[in-house]
Structure formats: structure tokens, C-alpha cells
Amino acid sequence: MENLKKVEIIIFIWILSSCNVFAQDNIQRLFASNLVDVKKERLVKNVLITIQNGKIIEIGENPDLSKLDDYIDLSEYTLLPGLIDCHTHLTNPYFDKTKDVYELPIASYGILGTLYARNTLLAGFTTVRDVGGYFYSDVALRDAINNNWIVGPRMYVSGKAITMTGGHGAWGNWMAPQFELEPNPGNPVDGDVEVRKRARILIKNGVNLLKINATGGFGTANSIPGAASFTIEEMNAAVDEAKKRGLKIAAHAHGAGGIKNAIKAGVNSIEHGTFLNQESIDLMKEHKVFLVMDLLAAYVSLIEANEDNSDKGINKGNQELYNDYANKFRDAYNQGVKMAFGTDASIFEHGRNAEQFKLMKEAGMKSIDILKSATINASELIGIDTNTGSIEVGKWADIIAVKGNPMENIELLENVYFVMKGGKIYKNEK
Template sequence: MTDSICSLRRCANTASRALSVAVVLLGLFVGWSSHAEALWVRAGKLVDVERGRVLNDQAIHIDGERIVAVQDFKGRSETPDRWIDWSNYTVLPGLMDMHTHLVGNITTSEIATPLYTSGAEDVLLGVENARRTLRAGFTTVRDVGAYRAFTDIALRNAIDGGIVEGPRMFVAGAYITVTGGGGEVTGLAPDVVVPAEMRRGVANSEAEIRDRVRQLIGGGATFIKIIATGAVLAAGTTPGAAEYSEAEIRAAVDEAAQYGIFVTAHAHGAEGIKRAVRAGVRSIEHASYLDDEGIALMKKHGTWLVADIYNGDYIEEIGRRDQWSEEILRKNQETTQRQRDGFAKAVKAGVRFAFGTDSGVYPHGDNARQFAYMVRYGLMQMEAIRAATLYSAQLLGKDREIGSIAAGKLADLVAVAGDPLADIDELRQVRGVIKAGRQIRLD
């Protein structure tokens, strides 16, 4: 089995490197470099998400990629060679989005859009999407699937290699989905053949699911995404209908666990949510029809909720304008408010939650628009910020590395001009970004 995994990894990494080469010249053109320098940052206000407080006039000492110390500016004794003066800004940990789709075009009314571009083109489109996301203050994302298998891994590798500018990416490789399910390119004529690379994750039994999990992990996936129910944006599927049994989802969870990897479940319907939670998934995505029993199960099992509660308004507005199909618009109307009500009840009940937007349905770089919706549906501003920092890091199992501004952690920092604890929409007005000690943006 180990030899098989290694062989799959070599093949997938070869394909990934080939796709990454396509963006080398672009990376050189924009002058991207992975070099990080020793520096100090003066923060007028610093949001301490671990203790839920705001500190005034702080000095953050960064050496290489990591924070060395955080102290009062007036109490520092060092005389640094280089300062970044953010004394007029509020400084937060780098933001995180746990539900993105960076590769390829954003959603349109044309159901065949995924077929109009090659894998290389999808990655190149992802380069710009990644740049916009990072410059909007999101230094880490969980990219929850691309139609063309392993293109997300190619983009991740290009970012990690310093070829292009983008957030730190955790990647799924492809969707695990039933034939014709919520993770397939659907709505096409019966005689249209969808490329094999778009069906890499199709699995219709426990044995097939285990095989697909091994293939994706061998190809470089850092978590597994299983489509447990139908989808709003997949033609011909029903969001409320379960598409995998509890045993089938557990097969994915058990197989992934052998490699120390979590599984997340796309799940709109109440029954699909409960099957996924009982099967042991790490998080539930969307949760449109989450009911009281599902909330109790999620709290009992410690399952994370990642609900894209802004998205429905975008789909309604742009979908009507651009004449998206009546099926999609109907499903969106049926799920949007129910999802928001379920989110509010889950938060009140004490279910763990993280920040996830489904960017890729809407244009990348406007991820922070969702913060206001989270506040509207039950969160205080500090909790909304924690959702996109500390809590997202905990969901990833990386809270010792990222998620707060503290000595020893990676130096991911975001500066905004106003006070997001007074007006959460200030997080849409980013003035500066540092990722792993490297200055990305300073307006």
C-alpha cells in the first residue's frame, strides 16, 4: 500500500510541478519573493484574540517568518534597523477563510463553464484569485475543492515555492462524490463526456471511497472533502437529499485518519449532516437544513460548523441579473434564510464555528463581507474576528502556528484603518498585510 501511495504521489506531484511552471514567469513579472526580513511593527491597537482584548501602542518583533516578542512600544529596549509604522491602524492576526475555491473562474449562469478552460488556465486564473485573497487580508485559506483534480495542489505548491503571491493553502485535491452528485459537473446533455480528471473523486461504494481517499492523499491533499448531500449550484441535485450513507462517510474518515488527515463534509440536508457528524467528520460545510437534533449532535461530537451565510444574497442579486437557471435560484431561496437561522441557533447552543465564505461563487477578495452577516446572526464582533483567526486555526489543528499574534507563531498580520470592534465592516478596508514575516501590502 505504501508503494502505491508513493507512486500516486510522484505522478500527481509531477503533474503539479508541470502546472506550476506555467506561472513562473508571471511570478517573476510581479516581483514576488519568499524572502522575509527581521523587522518591528508598531501597532496603534492590537487585537489579542486569545484573551479577547485590545492592547494600545504595541511593538511586534519579527525575525524571519516568526514573531519573537510582543511588548509595549514605550517599554522596548531594542533599536531596530527596520520599522513598519502601523501606529494609526488596528492590527489583527492574518485572517482565514475555511471555505474557498481559488482555482478557475467564479460561478456564472453557464453550467458548462468548467469545461471551457484547461487545467493550466484554471491554475493561472487561480494566481489572480489568490493574489486578491491575500491582499484582502486573508493569509490562510482552506480550499475545499476544484473540478479538475490536483489543480488546487499545483497552485498551493506555486505559492509555497515563492513563485506567486497568495495565502497559505490547505487543499482537498478533488471532491469525493457519487455519480451525478453534488460534486460533479452536472446539467449537460447525456452524450457529453466529462473529462476523467473532473471525475477523479467519483465513488459509489465504501471500497471506492477508500481508494479515492488514498489517491487524493497520495497526490498531496491535506484534507478530504466528501459531498454528503446534493448542492444548490449543481443542476439536478437536491440539497436536502443525502447522497452517502453513514457507513460510506465513515469509510472516508477512517481511511484519512490513517494518514493523520481530517475529512470535511459538504452537507445541506438535515439527515446528511447527522450522518456525517456521526461518522466523525471534522466540519460541516453549509448546513442549510441544520435542525435541533443535528445541533445537539454537533455539540456532542465537537464538530465544527462552517456556514457561508453571505452567499445567498449574492446569488439572488447576481443570479437574477444574469438570468441563472430557475432551479438554482429556487434552491437558493429555499436554503438561504434557513441556513442563517440554523447558524444563529447553533452558535447560541455552543456549537464550534469557523469562518468560511464559499469564495469562487462570488468574486475573490471580498471575503470580509461575511463578517457583518455573522454579527447580524448572533456573534459579537470579537467572536466574529476569532472565527476567522483563532477558531479557524483550531479547526485546521494549527493553532500553535497561526491564529493569533504571539511569540513563536508565524508572523501573519493585517492592518485596518478603523476599529472593527465598533464596525466590523472595517475589515473590508485593509491597509497592510504581512504573511510569514514578509510585507505584502502597505497602502
């Protein structure tokens, strides 16, 4: 009996040691000369980050590296939280004028999405909120990434935006009546009953949030961006369905009337805000609604492409319209509106997202606040701030690295040398 107990003890010790070895095998360490603490708005020197099973378990300063057997040496770099873009369309190729998006087979959206997702991740964006994908291609792309079938950022998706008859994104706007699809894939809907049912269908089919078009848009024929669309009551039906399921709702809204209606209906964010006014700013502050202004998409459309907007009810040239948009961005920022980073990726080539940081700086935002908009603010808007948005113990190991100090030169974020998402390295060009 005594020998049997000795054997049991030996087996128990062997099991414990095996577990310890297994745990050690999952340990990763990153050392860098600098780390941006976005919460405390400071640069931390000589930092060692310990990661286990995709999460940060320890952050130490001034470590004795001679005692470490193995670590990733990023001593020439500055670490930051993985960036977050709150307004993307990763399955949409609008920027590519060689492709007619209305003639592509359904599968093409998902296939192209695999390319665009990879480009976005390698640009340093470890998380995106994708607000508008045809045929649930965004849901499929999200799931493919989560299942490790393909490489891409962590995605939170809305499916197709909810729109009304004649609204932005309503297929009937461009398709001749005899060619309208039956059954129409979710657009348009009218009245609070139809809006509520559409919201329920989207939620049933696995979206993470809802998006509703509160105004017209630039990308839809015969649509006026400044004009309000859904009523407060119609939008409130979608808001009600989202919130009772614990989901958030984003509102595409260019004009001040639609912005006001969307906020009063209870949305969580205003997307674009092209023609916002002082009342819009006051309402966003009062209701703690986030503003997501896509300066890069506006710049590409108005300045680079010089698109013709003569049918949009706007009595301004493109340069004047962009300057006005940048000024409204500055006004909202200076008055304390909560702002999250979003680019409307798909209007420009996917992977160019970080070019917006320079435009935000030129519009008057401080570099540290730009960083916050794409990290802790963005994570709060999505609802994942306990898991990402800053480099802290207990959070996902979403970490990127650049050369130099981005708090002094925000354009450094256009060249990311190292990308880690959930503890897995996807890019290492050190």
C-alpha cells in the first residue's frame, strides 16, 4: 500500500510538471524601448510585455533581459494598442472602378473580402466595425476569420444597412422596375413594423450591430445626402430591437435633420455627419452619442477623384465642401463630442486607413486624441473596451509597433512594422 501511494505521488508530480511545461510553451514576451499608454497619455520606456494564450498577463518596466531565454526584441520600436476602424466595408470594392459591384456574383464579395481583410490587418488595424455588407458577406468573412480559415482583423458586422423606399442604398434607386429582384434582399422597408421585422431578421442571421440610414447618401443615384429619411418612430423600432438584444445601432446620417432624428431615436453613433450643425453637436454631447467622421473617404471622393456631386443639392465646389467638412470635424472635437475613428474603407483602397490620421491632425485634433479615437474610444463604441483598446494586463494581446513616437508624428502610423492580434504575430518586419 505504501509503494502504491509513492507511485500516485510521483504520477501527480509528473502531471503538475507537464502542465507547467505546457503553460510555459504558451508564454510570449515582447520587449520595446517605448510603449504608448493611451489612457495616461504618456510614453513608457523599456517595457517587457508577457503574453499567455493570447492575453497580456504582465507588463514590466526596465527588465533585466539577461535573465530571459527568449523574447521578441522590438527595442528600436514603439508599441501601441492594435488600431480600430469603426466604419469599414471589407467586402465592398467600390474603390476599384474596373469592377461593377452590381454585376459581381454573390461569392465575389466574400472572395474579395479575404484580400481586403488581410490588407487591413497588415496595416495595423486589428479590429474593425463593418457597417454594411451585401448578402451577409460580412458575416461570412467575420466567421472565416474567427475560424482561422483566413487572415484578417477581428470584425463586428451589421449586415446590410436598413433603408427606406428611395433611401440611400435602396436597390430600386438604380435598377429599372422590371429588373427588381424578388424577393428583394432586405431593402427597402417602410413603417415601424417593417423596420422592426427587418431588424429581427438581421439579428437572427448573426449580426453584431445594426445600421440604419437616417439620411440620403452620396453613393446612391437620385439620393440627397442632406435630406432626412426614416422618421424617429421608424428608427426607434430598430433601436428597440437592437437594445433588447444587447446590440448597438449606428446611423448613417449626413444632414442635420437626420442626425437629430437618429439621436432622438436612441442610436449609439452618427456616421459621416457631413452637414452637422450646432444643434447636432449639442444633442450628441447630451445623449453621449459617438461621432464617426470619415475624413479620408471625403478627401478621396472630393479631392483625389473630384467626383461630380451636382445632383446632390449642394451649392459648393468639392474643395470648399471638404474644407467645410474638416471645419465641422474641428468644431465637434473642440466642443467635446465623443469621437471614434472611422474611414468608410472601400471608398479608397483597403489598407490605406491610417492615412486619415494626418487629415485629422490637419483638421485640428491633437495626436494623443487621434490615437484615443482609434483605440480606447473605438473599443468603447463597439463595446469591447474591457478586452482591447489599450495595452493592459488582462486584455487581448492586440499590439502593433512603429518606429519613432506617434504622439509627435502621427504619420508614423502609415508604416507599421509589427502586428500582433490575440497573441498571434501576423507581421514582423523589424
